[in-house]
Amino acid sequence: MSVYSKYADYVLLNLLKEDNQLAYTEIFERYSRILVNHAYKILGDQDEANDVVQEVLLSIWNKRHDLVITGSLSSYLYKATKNKILNHIAHEKVVSRYAESFSNFIESDYVFADSKLREKELEAIIEKEISQLPEKMREVFLLRKVEELSYDEIAQQLNITDKTAKQQVYNSLKILREKLKSMMNVFVW
Structure with a gap:
C-alpha cells in the first residue's frame, strides 16, 4: 500500500499540480473503478464506459496546472464523467442522424x-x-x-x-x- 493512499483528496490535488505522477496514480486507483461502474450503468457498454473514464482521468492530468476544483474531487469527477457521457451520447445521436439522413438520401434515388x-x-x-x-x-x-x-x-x-x-x-x-x-x-x- 502506497503512502499516497492515506492522503486526502485535496493533498493529492496539490501534489498533482506539482507534476507528482504518484498522486495522479492514487487518484486514478481511488476513483477509476467506481466511475467506470457509474458510466457503465448509463452507457451499458463496458468498453465505452472505460473509454469515457479514461478520457476524464487523463484530462485532469493534462489540465493539472489550471485545474480549479471548488467542491470535492469525487463530485468533480462524477460531474466530469456525466458530462463526458452526455457528450458521447449526443455525438452518437448526431452520427446516427447523419447516417439515417444519408441512407434516406440514397434510398430516394438521388445517387450521384x-x-x-x-x-x-x-x-x-x-x-x-x-x-x-x-x-x-x-x-x-x-x-x-x-x-x-x-x-x-x-x-x-x-x-x-x-x-x-x-x-x-x-x-x-x-x-x-x-x-x-x-x-x-x-x-x-
Missing part, C-alpha cells in the same frame, strides 16, 4: 455518379492517415477498430497493459479526428 469515387477517395485518405500513425499506436488501433478485439485481448496479444491499449486507441482517434476534420468538408454534399 461520383458517390462511389468519393467513397473510395475517403477510404484512401483514411487508410493513409492510419498508416502514418506511429507503429505501436497503429497496431493497437487496428486490433481494436478493425479486428474488434477487447482491450484485454489486445493487452495479452501485445504484452502491454489494458490501460496502455486504451490510451493508444484514444491517442490515435484524437490524431485521426484532427487530421480528418478539415478533409470531411470536401466530402459533404
Whole structure:
C-alpha cells in the first residue's frame, strides 16, 4: 500500500499540480473503478464506459496546472464523467442522424455518379492517415477498430497493459479526428 493512499483528496490535488505522477496514480486507483461502474450503468457498454473514464482521468492530468476544483474531487469527477457521457451520447445521436439522413438520401434515388469515387477517395485518405500513425499506436488501433478485439485481448496479444491499449486507441482517434476534420468538408454534399 502506497503512502499516497492515506492522503486526502485535496493533498493529492496539490501534489498533482506539482507534476507528482504518484498522486495522479492514487487518484486514478481511488476513483477509476467506481466511475467506470457509474458510466457503465448509463452507457451499458463496458468498453465505452472505460473509454469515457479514461478520457476524464487523463484530462485532469493534462489540465493539472489550471485545474480549479471548488467542491470535492469525487463530485468533480462524477460531474466530469456525466458530462463526458452526455457528450458521447449526443455525438452518437448526431452520427446516427447523419447516417439515417444519408441512407434516406440514397434510398430516394438521388445517387450521384461520383458517390462511389468519393467513397473510395475517403477510404484512401483514411487508410493513409492510419498508416502514418506511429507503429505501436497503429497496431493497437487496428486490433481494436478493425479486428474488434477487447482491450484485454489486445493487452495479452501485445504484452502491454489494458490501460496502455486504451490510451493508444484514444491517442490515435484524437490524431485521426484532427487530421480528418478539415478533409470531411470536401466530402459533404
